[in-house]
Amino acid sequence: SQQGEEDPQALSIQEGENATMNCSYKTSINNLQWYRQNSGRGLVHLILIRSNEREKHSGRLRVTLDTSKKSSSLLITASRAADTASYFCATDPYGQNFVFGPGTRLSVLP
Amino acid sequence: DTGVSQDPRHKITKRGQNVTFRCDPISEHNRLYWYRQTLGQGPEFLTYFQNEAQLEKSRLLSDRFSAERPKGSFSTLEIQRTEQGDSAMYLCASSSGQTYNSPLHFGNGTRLTVT
Numbered sequence: 001s002q003q004g005e006e007d008p009q010a011l012s013i014q015e016g017e018n019a020t021m022n023c024s025y026k027t028s029i030n031n032l033q034w035y036r037q038n039s040g041r042g043l044v045h046l047i048l049i050r051s052n053e054r055e056k057h058s059g060r061l062r063v064t065l066d067t068s069k070k071s072s073s074l075l076i077t078a079s080r081a082a083d084t085a086s087y088f089c090a091t092d093p094y095g096q097n098f099v100f101g102p103g104t105r106l107s108v109l110p
Numbered sequence: 111d112t113g114v115s116q117d118p119r120h121k122i123t124k125r126g127q128n129v130t131f132r133c134d135p136i137s138e139h140n141r142l143y144w145y146r147q148t149l150g151q152g153p154e155f156l157t158y159f160q161n162e163a164q165l166e167k168s169r170l171l172s173d174r175f176s177a178e179r180p181k182g183s184f185s186t187l188e189i190q191r192t193e194q195g196d197s198a199m200y201l202c203a204s205s206s207g208q209t210y211n212s213p214l215h216f217g218n219g220t221r222l223t224v225t
Binding site: 040042043044045097098099100101102 | 153155
């Protein structure tokens, strides 16, 4: 079974709107990371949040982490067509390797 | 930083054939990972190297799969007697490992199609 599960599976919004994706996980973690994947390409690291952090920002990205609920959210503000991609959360429940969820497919319509 | 490169980008093979993929990590990175990704799913961990030592191997990795990282630089992933279920994108990633939280840098993957 997967450690992380993103929600929703797919999200379609208009350019300029905000997009929120959620990730839930099962076991304790040291950190949680978010990645983006454009179609047919590898994953690109977006942001990392440590288990002792609650919120982190990077440009138009805002990530929150609630370890009591074992959940994280990724907010993309003022979305652009170029943000169209799949977004994955990754956790490290077993130490050195990272476990990815099934992802959220985001479509930003112009 | 030239990034992680993988070769080939695409491989079509017949069932029962052996295939080998290569990954060249970012040069100063000592950790190297292999993942497999099927359509609509997230990457699944296969194996991980710290320098030349293979430290972890997923139960997903049957004995038909073998990975090496001689001299702690590039890595190869070989699949013997391929099956149709092996069709997937094979992703390689590397990290510096300087901190426990080092992010992964991915290549663009090798897409394998077994006919």
